[in-house]
Structure formats: C-alpha cells, structure tokens
Amino acid sequence: MMMKLSLVLLALSAVSYSTAFLVPPAARHHETVLKNGMDAYDAQMRALAAGQPIAVGGNTAPATAPAPAPAQPAMQASTSAASAGDPIATLEASQKATVDAIAAAIPDLVAKPDLSFTGETIAGSAAALDGRDAVGNSNVAWLASLTVANKESSLTIFNGPLTNVPHLLSRCCLVGGDAMQFVLDFRPRAYGAYEMKDAQGNYPGPEELGRQAFEYSGNRMEFFNNFGTDEVQAFLESTKASFQGAVEDMSNQNNELDMLTKGPLVLALTMPATDANVAAVAAAREQAANYWLTWALDGAFQHRPGAPVNTQYVYDTKYKQNCYGALLPVYSALYGPDDGAKLTAAVSGPLDEAYVGGGS
Numbered sequence: 001m002m003m004k005l006s007l008v009l010l011a012l013s014a015v016s017y018s019t020a021f022l023v024p025p026a027a028r029h030h031e032t033v034l035k036n037g038m039d040a041y042d043a044q045m046r047a048l049a050a051g052q053p054i055a056v057g058g059n060t061a062p063a064t065a066p067a068p069a070p071a072q073p074a075m076q077a078s079t080s081a082a083s084a085g086d087p088i089a090t091l092e093a094s095q096k097a098t099v100d101a102i103a104a105a106i107p108d109l110v111a112k113p114d115l116s117f118t119g120e121t122i123a124g125s126a127a128a129l130d131g132r133d134a135v136g137n138s139n140v141a142w143l144a145s146l147t148v149a150n151k152e153s154s155l156t157i158f159n160g161p162l163t164n165v166p167h168l169l170s171r172c173c174l175v176g177g178d179a180m181q182f183v184l185d186f187r188p189r190a191y192g193a194y195e196m197k198d199a200q201g202n203y204p205g206p207e208e209l210g211r212q213a214f215e216y217s218g219n220r221m222e223f224f225n226n227f228g229t230d231e232v233q234a235f236l237e238s239t240k241a242s243f244q245g246a247v248e249d250m251s252n253q254n255n256e257l258d259m260l261t262k263g264p265l266v267l268a269l270t271m272p273a274t275d276a277n278v279a280a281v282a283a284a285r286e287q288a289a290n291y292w293l294t295w296a297l298d299g300a301f302q303h304r305p306g307a308p309v310n311t312q313y314v315y316d317t318k319y320k321q322n323c324y325g326a327l328l329p330v331y332s333a334l335y336g337p338d339d340g341a342k343l344t345a346a347v348s349g350p351l352d353e354a355y356v357g358g359g360s
Contacts, residue, residue, distance in 0.1 A: 086150070087172075087174055087180065087273050087278040088147065088148070088149060088150055088151065088152065088153050088172075088174055089149075090278050090279075090282060091153035091172055091278065091281065091282055091285070092147045092153050094153075094282040094285065094286060095145055095147070095153050095155055095170075095285065096145070097286075098155065098285065098286055098289045099130065099132075099143070099145045099155070101289075101293070102143070102289065102293055103132070105293055105297065106134050106138050106140065106293075106296070106297075108134040108135070108136065108137070108138040108140075109132050109133070109134040109138065109140055109143065110132060110133065110134065111130065111131070111132050112131045112132055112133060115129075115131040115346070115349065115350075116128075116129050116130055116131040117129050117346070122148050122151075122335055122339050122343055123148075123151070123334070123335040123336055123339050125148050125149045125150055125151050126148075126149040127146070127147065127148045127149070127343075128146070128147050129144060129145070129146045129147075129346055129347065130143075130144070130145040130146075131143070131144050131145075131346075131349060132145075133349075135160070137162070139159055139160035139161075139162045139163055139165075139296070140157065140158075140159060140160065140296070141158045141159060141160040141161075141316070141349075142156070142157070142158040142348075142349035142350065143155075143156070143157045143158075144156045144157075144346070144347045144348075144349060146343075146346075146347055148335075148343075150174060151173060151174055151334070151335075152171065152172070152173045152174070152334070153171075153172050154169075154170065154171035154172070154173075154347070155168065155169075155170040155171075155285070155289065156168070156169055156170075156171075156347055156348075156349075157292060158316070158320060158323075158349065159189070159296070159316075160316075161303070161309050161310075161312035161313040161316055162302055162303060162309060162312075163189075163295075163296070163301045163302050163303060164189045164190070164222070164226070164301055164303060164312065165189070165227075165292070165295045165296050165301050166186040166187050166188055166189060166223070166227050166263065166292070166295070167186075167187040167189070168185070168186060168187070168288065168289065168292045169183060169184070169185040169187060170183075170184055170185075170285045170288055170289065171183045171184075172281050172285070173334060174273060175270075175334075178272060178273050179270055179271065179272060179273055180270070180271055180272075180273045180277065180278075180281065181249050181251070181268075181269075181270050182249075182267065182268075182269050182270075182271065182281055183249075183266065183267065183268050184236070184239070184266070184267040184284060184285065184288055185262055185263045185265070185266040185267070185268075186227055186228070186232070186263050186265060186288070186291070186292070187261065187262065187263045188219065188223045188227075188263050188264070189312060189315070189316070190219040190222070190223070190312075190315065191216060191219060191315070192216050192217075192219040192220040192223060192264070193209070193213075193216040193220075194220070194262075194263065194264045195259040195260055195262075197264075203216070203217070203220070220264070223263075223264070226295075226301065227295065228263075228264065228265050232265070232291060233265060235287060235291075236265055236267055239267065239280070239284040239287075240267060240269065242280045242284075243269065243271045243277050243280055243281075244271065244272065244274055244276055244277055245271055245272045245274075245277075246269045246270070246271035246277075247269065247270055247271070248268065248269060248270075249268045249269055249270045251270075251333075252268070252329075252330060255326055255329055255330070257322050257323075257325040257326035258326040258330075260322055260326075261319065261322050261323050261326050262326075267284075317351075320348065320349075320351050321351050323348060324344060324345070324348040324351055327344045327347065327348065328340065328341065328344045331343050331344045331347075332344075
C-alpha cells in the first residue's frame with residue numbers, strides 16, 4: 001500500500017474518537033451491536049426524561065438544530081456513456097456525474113483531501129477515493145465515492161444527526177471477471193428489528209420484545225411512510241426486473257452486522273456483467289441518489305431541536321461502527337485481509353466524528 005493511503009488512515013485515526021480500530025473485531029462487534037435496540041437505550045431515555053444532553057465519546061450533541069437550508073431542486077439523472085468492455089469505467093463515469101450533481105445542489109459539500117486518495121493500488125488495481133462532508137445545516141457527515149479499477153464502483157453517504165433521512169449505500173463489484181455483485185440500500189436511521197422479520201413477513205411483538213416492540217414498530221412505520229413509499233418500492237422492483245439473469249446474492253448471509261445494518265428494501269444481487277446490466281445498474285444508482293438528494297434537501301425531514309437530535313447522534317455513532325464491522329469481511333474477501341482492512345477504514349470515514357456543532 002502506498003504512502004497516501006497510509007496517511008489517510010492516520011488522518012482517520014486523528015479525527016475519530018472511537019476506539020473501534022484498536023479493539024479486536026469480535027470485541028468491537030460485541031460493543032457496538034444494535035440488536036434489540038441500542039445497548040445504552042435505558043440510560044439515554046433517563047437522560048432525555050431529565051432534559052439532559054447525551055454525551056458520546058467525550059462529545060455532547062447540541063440542544064438545538066440549526067434552521068434548515070433553503071431547498072434546492074433535486075438533481076437530474078445523467079446519461080451514462082458506456083465504456084465498451086469495462087463495466088467499472090462506465091459506472092465510474094456515472095458515479096462522478098452523480099457526485100458532481102450532489103455537490104452542485106449542496107454547495108457546502110467540500111472535499112476532504114486528508115481523507116481521500118488517488119493513484120493508490122488495492123489488490124493490484126488502481127484505486128481512488130473522493131471523500132467529502134458538509135457540516136452544519138447541509139448535514140452530510142461523510143460521502144465516499146470509491147473506484148477500484150476493474151473491480152468496484154461504490155458510493156457511501158452517511159447523514160448527520162439533524163434529519164432522519166436514510167443513509168445511502170450504492171455498490172457494484174466485478175467478481176470472477178464476468179459477473180457483478182450489486183447492492184443498493186436506503187438505510188433507516190432508527191432500529192426497526194428488520195432482521196427479525198419471519199418468512200411470513202411478520203415482526204416479533206410485545207410478547208417477545210416487551211414495550212420495545214412498539215418502539216420498533218413506530219420506527220418501521222416512520223421509515224415506510226416517509227421513504228420506503230409505494231413509489232420507491234415500485235422503483236426497486238422494476239430495477240430488479242430490469243436485470244438479465246440476476247439472482248439474490250447470498251454471499252453475505254452469515255454476516256450478522258450486515259443483517260443488523262441493512263435496510264428492509266435492500267437489493268443485493270449477482271448478475272452477468274453484460275452491457276445491458278451495466279447500463280441498468282448505472283441508471284438505478286443515479287435514480288437512488290436522486291431520491292436521497294430530494295430527501296436531503298427537504299426540510300420536512302429535519303428533527304425537532306433538542307432530544308431527537310441527541311438521540312439520532314447516539315444511534316448514528318454506533319450504527320457507523322456496525323457498518324464498518326459489516327463491510328470488513330466483504331472487503332477482506334474481495335481484496336485480501338490487509339488491503340481489505342485499509343479500504344474498509346477509508347470508505348467508512350471517521351467512525352465517531354465530532355461532526356455536530358461544526359466539527360469535521
């Protein structure tokens with residue numbers, strides 16, 4: 001691994017107050033798992049009932065949220081110019097247009113040179129990561145646009161705590177030379193016990209989870225009413241139907257943290273790397289980013305000042321750590337344990353960032 005990526009990892013350590021990188025994976029997973037709600041739930045509720053701010057990792061979330069930024073038009077999907085015989089180059093061009101459109105709509109979205117890199121080598125392939133954030137009203141805690149030549153094009157967006165807008169994961173990897181693994185996910189901002197849904201589509205009730213069953217049910221209702229709407233579900237279904245020879249990707253089914261962090265509408269598919277499928281993946285990723293941007297610019301999804309922002313901040317901190325743990329085995333399998341671990345850290349960004357209140 002070249003010097004620049006090593007410097008990125010050092011920079012991540014400097015801005016992150018989490019000890020996640022210093023704890024063995026098994027111990028870290030145990031500490032940060034959100035199963036059956038956050039492990040600090042009762043303490044948080046007591047603090048909120050007393051009107052106290054919640055401290056996390058030495059930082060205290062603010063008692064008020066800034067006024068929303070003026071809404072701007074959502075981006076228009078771009079037409080991706082195909083690069084014959086190179087699926088990742090095609091997806092890279094589409095992704096660059098998407099990030100440019102997001103940056104045009106969110107002027108505060110700025111590059112983070114210390115957390116980005118170009119000209120690096122990951123598992124023998126050229127790699128580049130464009131890392132950005134937009135603190136304050138714009139509320140983008142971390143955006144990572146990654147390209148690994150001939151292997152991966154991915155866009156990861158974590159929102160700040162001022163809204164309940166879903167995080168976005170949009171990743172396509174070339175595997176075996178002639179197949180693609182595609183993941184597209186709008187990731188909820190509150191725990192809904194989604195991984196506990198049974199084969200009939202039912203969730204556990206109060207007889208199993210007690211009073212928390214009502215909390216989780218309310219979180220699910222909020223997600224589907226605001227984001228997992230009939231329109232979005234129809235988009236995802238039509239996207240899935242547009243692929244040729246696509247099957248469910250089961251390679252990550254034993255990844256417990258992936259089960260905990262993925263959303264209820266996730267697409268995780270393996271398909272042949274045909275020109276038609278590459279074009280369909282590019283179009284789906286553009287439209288998903290368009291949905292995300294529309295929500296991000298809509299002030300209706302801002303939390304009320306005070307306790308809701310505090311609670312979101314606490315949840316997001318643990319959630320991002322879980323996402324790191326979920327991504328680590330995926331990248332270790334794709335790129336080997338050493339490069340996989342380094343790339344996981346780079347894509348995940350600061351895990352416990354002093355984002356609230358303007359830090360970055």
